[in-house]
Amino acid sequence: MAANALLLAYGFSQKKSVILLLACLLPVAAVAAYMEIMTQAIPVVYIAIKLERELLPHRETLITTFAEIRLDPLFAPLINAANVDDSAIRESILSLPRWRWLEKRIPILACGVCIVELSLFLISLTTPAYRFM
Numbered sequence: 001m002a003a004n005a006l007l008l009a010y011g012f013s014q015k016k017s018v019i020l021l022l023a024c025l026l027p028v029a030a031v032a033a034y035m036e037i038m039t040q041a042i043p044v045v046y047i048a049i050k051l052e053r054e055l056l057p058h059r060e061t062l063i064t065t066f067a068e069i070r071l072d073p074l075f076a077p078l079i080n081a082a083n084v085d086d087s088a089i090r091e092s093i094l095s096l097p098r099w100r101w102l103e104k105r106i107p108i109l110a111c112g113v114c115i116v117e118l119s120l121f122l123i124s125l126t127t128p129a130y131r132f133m
Contacts (some may be wrong), residue, residue, distance in 0.1 A: 004030075008117070017124040024117035027110040031102075034110075038101045045071065046093050049078055050085075074100060 004026045011019030045067055052061040067075040074096060077089050101107065 004113070004117075008120075011124075017121055020117065020121040020124050024114055024121050027114040027117070031107045031110045034106055035098050035101045039096075039098050042096060043094060045075065046078065046090070049075065 004023055007019055007023035007026065011017070011023055045063060048063040049067060052063055064079060068079055072079075075093065078093055081089050
């Protein structure tokens with residue numbers, strides 16, 4: 001997000017609309033990276049919760065607490081399950097669609113920032129002081 005702020009500042013100082021367009025595309029790239037990272041983290045979190053349940057039964061553990069707080073309701077079936085070896089739970093967790101990560105706060109805020117920056121770009125196109133390139 002620091003790069004986004006730098007692009008905005010540079011675009012305003014140079015009065016070039018194309019830089020504002022690049023700035024409004026940066027949150028979209030950040031959301032895409034976030035979705036990819038979180039999708040790739042699903043198996044890691046699943047295995048960590050499963051190992052914690054086997055090694056430390058009836059205890060509050062780090063990954064389980066993290067999943068309850070930050071990844072709920074995506075991992076709720078696994079956290080609330082008595083048997084972590086249930087194949088139905090395993091398949092439901094590992095086959096989560098990517099769009100489920102869009103329900104979280106980070107992508108929603110990034111999309112809001114993108115919309116605001118896109119409106120700044122469109123306003124700059126109509127202003128004679130701003131050149132496109």
